[in-house]
Amino acid sequence: GAVVSQHPSWVICKSGTSVKIECRSLDFQATTMFWYRQFPKQSLMLMATSNEGSKATYEQGVEKDKFLINHASLTLSTLTVTSAHPEDSSFYICSAQGTEGAHYYGYTFGSGTRLTVV
Amino acid sequence: AQKVTQAQTEISVVEKEDVTLDCVYETRDTTYYLFWYKQPPSGELVFLIRRNSFDEQNEISGRYSWNFQKSTSSFNFTITASQVVDSAVYFCALSESPLNDYKLSFGAGTTVTVRA
Numbered sequence: 001g002a003v004v005s006q007h008p009s010w011v012i013c014k015s016g017t018s019v020k021i022e023c024r025s026l027d028f029q030a031t032t033m034f035w036y037r038q039f040p041k042q043s044l045m046l047m048a049t050s051n052e053g054s055k056a057t058y059e060q061g062v063e064k065d066k067f068l069i070n071h072a073s074l075t076l077s078t079l080t081v082t083s084a085h086p087e088d089s090s091f092y093i094c095s096a097q098g099t100e101g102a103h104y105y106g107y108t109f110g111s112g113t114r115l116t117v118v
Numbered sequence: 119a120q121k122v123t124q125a126q127t128e129i130s131v132v133e134k135e136d137v138t139l140d141c142v143y144e145t146r147d148t149t150y151y152l153f154w155y156k157q158p159p160s161g162e163l164v165f166l167i168r169r170n171s172f173d174e175q176n177e178i179s180g181r182y183s184w185n186f187q188k189s190t191s192s193f194n195f196t197i198t199a200s201q202v203v204d205s206a207v208y209f210c211a212l213s214e215s216p217l218n219d220y221k222l223s224f225g226a227g228t229t230v231t232v233r234a
């Protein structure tokens with residue numbers, strides 16, 4: 001089955017620094033990557049959608065200059081939280097959609113990244 | 119507007135009891151997909167089921183069963199003979215887009231605690 005590898009699993013960073021989260025599709029080409037954020041005891045909220053080779057589309061209320069998304073290849077998408085602050089502490093999880101041969105793969109989630117900003 | 123409503127915030131049961139999780143959705147699309155995911159304390163999302171809007175057949179998979187009723191816009195999930203390992207947060211989700219767009223709208227989640 002399709003696998004999306006997300007790294008790191010957890011990260012602690014100092015306020016004001018930047019953190020990069022990677023999502024790789026291991027056995028299919030991810031034409032679209034979704035990035036979700038989940039605050040403690042809350043649901044998952046879509047932050048942005050990125051298509052390979054295009055600029056990401058951000059949901060309302062999500063700062064595109066703060067959450068930089070790069071989807072330069074069909075197997076890798078990155079989310080960089082710039083100038084992180086404690087309120088950015090959250091669980092970030094990606095979801096990939098794509099194809100491999102005749103197969104469609106959708107709704108495949110990474111394992112998530114727990115970010116703590118101190 | 120909330121597209122997926124999970125009215126139950128928390129459910130606590132004793133092992134071997136059955137537990138039913140409610141999910142009500144809202145959409146104007148005729149083609150859509152409904153999902154259930156399990157999120158254990160470790161955080162990863164475990165896919166449980168996907169159902170498209172044209173398939174109203176109920177489904178059973180082991181101790182899990184799903185009841186999809188378009189007339190009431192509901193897609194309820196039942197765990198039969200619950201076990202401690204079933205303790206997790208369960209999310210119902212909706213994808214309104216056609217096949218090439220997999221954006222999901224999640225419900226608020228229901229925390230299930232199964233006590234030994």
